[in-house]
Amino acid sequence: MEEVRSEGCFADGDKEDGYDAIVVGSGYGGSVAACRMSTAGLKVCLIEKGRRWEAQDFPTDSLHMLLASRIESRNLGISFGPKNALLQ
Numbered sequence: 001m002e003e004v005r006s007e008g009c010f011a012d013g014d015k016e017d018g019y020d021a022i023v024v025g026s027g028y029g030g031s032v033a034a035c036r037m038s039t040a041g042l043k044v045c046l047i048e049k050g051r052r053w054e055a056q057d058f059p060t061d062s063l064h065m066l067l068a069s070r071i072e073s074r075n076l077g078i079s080f081g082p083k084n085a086l087l088q
Contacts, residue, residue, distance in 0.1 A: 019045045051084045059086070 020042040023034040034046045059065040070081030070088045 019043045021045070022047065025049065050086075053086065 021034075021037050022045045023030050023037075024047050026034070026046060026048050031046065034044045038044045059068045065087075068082075068086040070079065070083065070085035072079040072088070
């Protein structure tokens with residue numbers, strides 16, 4: 001699976017090329033907020049973490065759901081699961 005990278009998200013010194021709003025994460029309404037601001041005429045940059053997931057990549061059973069998860073505890077210093085997991 002190829003990693004999707006954004007190009008030109010931030011202006012390179014020219015204030016005319018900047019953004020009116022930056023939305024971090026498309027979950028929990030981030031994509032809806034970005035879409036509505038864009039529809040209202042604002043220049044919006046949507047920043048997303050992780051890899052691109054195609055329809056066939058989503059887990060279809062409990063075992064694959066577990067394999068697509070990452071669990072971390074900074075307090076305990078433990079982490080397991082892929083860094084680009086679907087669920088964290």
